Amino acid sequence: MNVPLLDLVAQFRTIRDEVLPSLMAVIERQQFILGEEVAILERRIAELTACRHGIGCASGTDALLLPLRTLDLRPGDEVITPSFTFFATAGTIHNAGGTPVFVDIDPATFNLSPAAVEAAITPRTRAIIVVHLFGQMASLETILEIAGRHGLPVIEDAAQAIGAKRLIDGRWRVAGELGLVGTLSFFPSKNLGGWGDGGMMLTQDDALAERLRRLRTHGGNRQYYHDEVGYNSRLDTLQAAVLLAKLPHLESWSAARRERAARYTEALAGLQGVCPPPVDSANQHIFHQYTLRVERRDGLVEHLRASGIGCAVYYPLALHRQPCFAHLGYREGSLPATEAATASVVSLPVYPELSQAQQDAVIAAVRRFYQ
Ligand SMILES: Cc1ncc(COP(=O)(O)O)c(C=O)c1O
Numbered sequence: 001m002n003v004p005l006l007d008l009v010a011q012f013r014t015i016r017d018e019v020l021p022s023l024m025a026v027i028e029r030q031q032f033i034l035g036e037e038v039a040i041l042e043r044r045i046a047e048l049t050a051c052r053h054g055i056g057c058a059s060g061t062d063a064l065l066l067p068l069r070t071l072d073l074r075p076g077d078e079v080i081t082p083s084f085t086f087f088a089t090a091g092t093i094h095n096a097g098g099t100p101v102f103v104d105i106d107p108a109t110f111n112l113s114p115a116a117v118e119a120a121i122t123p124r125t126r127a128i129i130v131v132h133l134f135g136q137m138a139s140l141e142t143i144l145e146i147a148g149r150h151g152l153p154v155i156e157d158a159a160q161a162i163g164a165k166r167l168i169d170g171r172w173r174v175a176g177e178l179g180l181v182g183t184l185s186f187f188p189s190k191n192l193g194g195w196g197d198g199g200m201m202l203t204q205d206d207a208l209a210e211r212l213r214r215l216r217t218h219g220g221n222r223q224y225y226h227d228e229v230g231y232n233s234r235l236d237t238l239q240a241a242v243l244l245a246k247l248p249h250l251e252s253w254s255a256a257r258r259e260r261a262a263r264y265t266e267a268l269a270g271l272q273g274v275c276p277p278p279v280d281s282a283n284q285h286i287f288h289q290y291t292l293r294v295e296r297r298d299g300l301v302e303h304l305r306a307s308g309i310g311c312a313v314y315y316p317l318a319l320h321r322q323p324c325f326a327h328l329g330y331r332e333g334s335l336p337a338t339e340a341a342t343a344s345v346v347s348l349p350v351y352p353e354l355s356q357a358q359q360d361a362v363i364a365a366v367r368r369f370y371q
Contacts, residue, residue, distance in 0.1 A: 001361040003349055005310030006189055010353035015246060022241040035237035041244050042200070045184070048163060048250075050177045051202040053209035056235025057216050060159040060185020061088040063199035064129070066215045066233065067155055067181040068096035070208065071126055080120050081129040082112045083320040083330075084338045089131055089157050090319045098126065099328070102320040104335040108278050110291070110345075111138035113337070118146045127153045132161035132175045134314075134347075135191070135257075135288035136279065140178060141168045154178075159185035159199075162192050163254055165284040172284070176202040181212075186235075186243055191257070191288055192250050194239040256352035257287035260359060264290055264348065267363045273370045289314060290350035297344050300369050304346075307365040312347050 012019075026035060038056050046054035057063050068079070079093040083102035090100040103116040110133045117128060128147050130138045140156070147154045156179035158164070164175040176182020186198035201212050214221050219230030265276040273295035279285045291314065294300055304311045318338045320330035333339065348362055 001358065002308035003310055003354070003358045003361055005312055005347070005349050006351050007349075007353055008188060008193070011351070014353070015249065019242055019245040022245040023238060026237050026241045032237050034234055035240070037237050037240035037244055038235050041235070041240040041247070044244070044247055045162075045200055046202065048247075049158075049174045049182060049202050051182065052204045052206065053202065055201045055203075055209060055212045055216065056240065057199045057201060058231075058233040058235065059197040060183060060187060060199040061092060062216075062231065062233040063159075063183035063185065063201045064088060064092040064155065064157060065096055066212050066231065067183070067201060067203075067208075068092055068098065068127070069215060069230075070211055071096070071098070071153070073098035073126060076124055077126045078122060078124045079127045079129060080117055080125060081319075082131050082133070082338070083318040083335050084110055084315065084341050085131045085133060085157070085319065086159070086315070087319060087322070088159075089129055090325070093129070099124075100319070100325065101125070102318075102325075102328075102330060102335060102338075104337045105341065106139070107337040107340065109136055109138070109280055110134060110277075110341055111136065112143065114139050114142040114146060117143055121146075121150050121152070125150070125152060127155060129155045129157055130179065131157040131159075132164055134277070134291050135161050135164055135254075135286035136277075136283050137161060137164050137166040137175055139280075140166060140173070144178060153180040155180060156182040158182050158202075159187075160190070160288040161286060162190065163250060164286045166280075167282045177204075180205065181208070186239065191254055191286055192243060192246060195242050196236065196239055198235050198239040198243065200235065253352045254286040257290075257350050258285065260350050260352075260354055261285070261287040261290045263359060264350070264363065268292070268366060271367060271370050274366065287350050289347040291345050291347045293341070293344045294346055295344070296369075297346055300366070301346060303369045304362075304365055307368075309362050309365045310349055313345060314347055315345075316342055318342050
């Protein structure tokens with residue numbers, strides 16, 4: 001049986017009659033730029049994430065870049081970030097004029113190690129980016145406490161963690177709620193994915209929201225008047241219409257991912273050479289990815305592909321070892337937990353439409369390799 005890593009066609013079949021009329025409504029009105037669907041989606045996502053403001057933009061990458069621009073970074077200013085993340089987290093620091101300072105992860109959750117964050121703070125540190133990787137929130141409360149002591153803003157990169165929650169001081173808090181800015185991506189493969197690129201910035205801060213709105217329209221809030229140099233980075237109305245039609249399903253989709261994750265973990269726990277992803281008991285994981293840590297990873301990937309099972313390695317080369325950051329001087333061994341993760345992780349299909357028979361085929365293929 002062939003099992004793709006992700007099956008967006010299967011998802012489309014289940015929502016076709018909801019999405020197509022929403023798209024047609026935009027097409028009938030021909031209001032493609034900042035049409036009413038964008039404002040409605042911004043309100044709904046702000047509600048979902050317990051934020052005062054949601055500001056749509058062109059991608060999850062721009063959702064990071066624009067808030068970083070508000071820091072007015074100068075050459076040599078440092079922003080702390082994990083190295084075990086998608087490239088955009090650090091690429092945007094560079095493009096906003098700063099220097100990424102890469103720190104190591106907690107090997108269990110793949111998320112930033114708070115102790116490593118604290119150790120990396122210098123007089124040049126201007127901000128910390130926390131990534132909630134694979135759909136599980138980082139130890140945000142500890143990092144916020146450290147940041148607070150040093151007077152540093154925290155940006156939450158929640159591109160992979162829309163709606164993920166963490167129990168903090170007895171209250172469930174949502175990814176993006178507590179940082180100065182939270183950022184989302186609507187890349188098609190995300191738990192809430194558009195039919196193209198899209199992103200959103202979240203904040204509780206009214207003045208910052210105003211500035212981010214300006215930055216997404218060339219730095220001005222009146223047409224043809226520009227307070228600063230900004231970007232053309234708006235969330236497309238057609239994308240907002242797709243996302244609005246999909247949004248009512250998000251909770252059940254993420255719950256279905258959690259069920260599939262639990263089924264994998266039950267089936268694979270105890271298998272020699274395989275370590276299922278632990279979920280921090282304070283977290284409600286949304287399983288954007290189900291990522292195992294395994295022995296003989298490259299052999300497993302080859303075996304799965306030969307068996308028709310989709311899988312992927314997120315991420316094979318950590319950002320501190322990328323050629324474009326070679327000038328920063330990190331060496332092999334600089335971030336041992338990160339490098340160990342890049343050598344041993346593999347992600348399996350975990351989407352809501354994955355049938356039990358398909359999942360059984362994935363489990364059987366993994367078992368065959370290790371038994
Ligand atoms: C952790 C993380 N940050 C940022 C991004 C960038 O989002 P986008 O692809 O929408 O630009 C992604 C998306 O893949 C991501 O996974």
